[in-house]
Structure formats: structure tokens, C-alpha cells
Amino acid sequence: MSAAPSPTPSHAPLIANLIAQLAFGLLAMTICLPSMQEWGALFGSDQASVQLTFSGYVVAYGGLQLLYGPWSDRWGRKKVLMFGLTLAGLGSVLAALSPSLPWLTAARVLQGAGCAAGMVVGRAMVQDLFTGPERTRVMAYVGMAMGLIPPTATILGGQIHVRLGWQANFALMAVLAVLLFVAAWKGLPDHKPATTVQPHWLGAMFASYVRLAREPSFLLFVLILSLTTGTFYAFLAGAPIVLGSYGVGPAGIGYYIMVVPLSYIVGNYLTT
Numbered sequence: 001m002s003a004a005p006s007p008t009p010s011h012a013p014l015i016a017n018l019i020a021q022l023a024f025g026l027l028a029m030t031i032c033l034p035s036m037q038e039w040g041a042l043f044g045s046d047q048a049s050v051q052l053t054f055s056g057y058v059v060a061y062g063g064l065q066l067l068y069g070p071w072s073d074r075w076g077r078k079k080v081l082m083f084g085l086t087l088a089g090l091g092s093v094l095a096a097l098s099p100s101l102p103w104l105t106a107a108r109v110l111q112g113a114g115c116a117a118g119m120v121v122g123r124a125m126v127q128d129l130f131t132g133p134e135r136t137r138v139m140a141y142v143g144m145a146m147g148l149i150p151p152t153a154t155i156l157g158g159q160i161h162v163r164l165g166w167q168a169n170f171a172l173m174a175v176l177a178v179l180l181f182v183a184a185w186k187g188l189p190d191h192k193p194a195t196t197v198q199p200h201w202l203g204a205m206f207a208s209y210v211r212l213a214r215e216p217s218f219l220l221f222v223l224i225l226s227l228t229t230g231t232f233y234a235f236l237a238g239a240p241i242v243l244g245s246y247g248v249g250p251a252g253i254g255y256y257i258m259v260v261p262l263s264y265i266v267g268n269y270l271t272t
Helices: 009-030 033-043 047-075 077-096 101-129 132-164 167-187 201-213 216-245 253-257 262-271
Strands: none
Touching: 009 047, 009 077, 009 101, 009 132, 009 167, 033 047, 033 101, 033 132, 033 216, 033 253, 047 077, 047 101, 047 201, 047 216, 077 101, 077 167, 101 132, 101 167, 132 167, 132 253, 132 262, 201 216, 216 253
């Protein structure tokens, strides 16, 4: 991992770029949640099949994060990030054009696989470019953005769904993928891959995870994060269905989802 001087306040565009790359995956995950209420009727499928569009995204989004880290160490941060954005953009286009629910589910899986790059590479670049208290502050800003994105995305997605149709949300994500691709290409520094990377990256990755698994403090942090994140994702997946049974349509879902992340945003602000 290459070292770099700690950014100063003049690096605000760099910080904004990194936060945008990190937030993109969560935005893509949640902007279409309001539309899930109506996909069953639109595609003639049951609600359990509709839920697979969210589950498929989350599985791909979480699983590929395990690979993007070693890949970015071996081939460079920007290359891997731009590859992921390309996949995310392609998945978004295919989702907007999906003629059936299975096609939409597959497109969401591809979209999630691409969006995972931003979460991993963005965090890695924060570690590359910031040190000490400044790194803590930037990560707190990232946490605030992560808390703000779900309610904002669901409010925006609901309004777009009502006015322009559910496909417009995926079209918007495709456009954002292109813009973030350009932002990464033009605005993010190059990361030189380490020269000591082992030839068999898969073996090196497995050895690294085995070493981490022997650290009790690491496992405790992972346990806490996985429980809180899993609870929140379960809430996001079920909220459209439950709220729909109370008469809350796509345009209003985001206002109810907003309640949950508020404490998360406040906590990250206090961390700064």
C-alpha cells in the first residue's frame, strides 16, 4: 500500500469524490425500494420472488467486497474501481430494460457486483491518503453519508417512481455510474500495486483472512457490525411490504425509513 501525505482542507473535492464512490452502492441498493411494492403486480409474480431482487443485490454486493480488496492491491485502486463502475452501469441499464422479474433479479445481481467496488476501494483509498485524526474524521463523514443515503434515496426513488416510472430510477443510476467513472478517472490519484504481491492472489487472500480470524478483537468488531448491518438490511427489505399493508405507497416510504438512520447520522457526527 503506497503512502501519501495527509490531505489538507483544500482536498475537499477529493473527499467528496471518495464519499460519492462509497455511497453509490448504498444508493443503488435503496433507491428502488419503493418500487418493490408494485413489481409483483407489474410482473405477475409473488412478493417472495420480488424480494429476491433485493437479496440478490445484497449477496453480490457483500460477497464481491471480499475480492475487490485483494484485486485493488494487485492491479491498482482506480482500475478496479472503474471496472466495478462499468459493471454497475451495465447492470443498471439491463435493469431498466428488464422484461421480466428473473431478468430484473439478474440485472440487480450484476449491479450489486459492480457497486461493491466503490465500498471497498473507497475505504482503501481513505486509508492510503489520510492518517491519524484526519482519517478518523473522514471515516466519520463517510458514516454520516452512509446513514443519510437510505432515507434520501427512498424519498427520491419514490417520487421518481410516481412521476416517471420505476425504470427511471435505474436510468438515473446508469447516468451516475458514468459520472462517477469520469470522477474516478479524472479526480482520484493513481495507486501503484505493491511489488511484493504473491503470484497466487487467491491463496494470499485466504491466508490473510485466516490471520484475521485469529484476532479476537477483529472478530468482535465484525460481529457487532454484521449484527447491526444485517438488522438494518432486514428492515429495508421488509419496510416496503409492511408499510404497504398500512396504506403507505411508494411516494411515502422514504419518510418512514428516515427515522431509523437518524441516530446513526448523529453518532457519526459526534465521532468527528
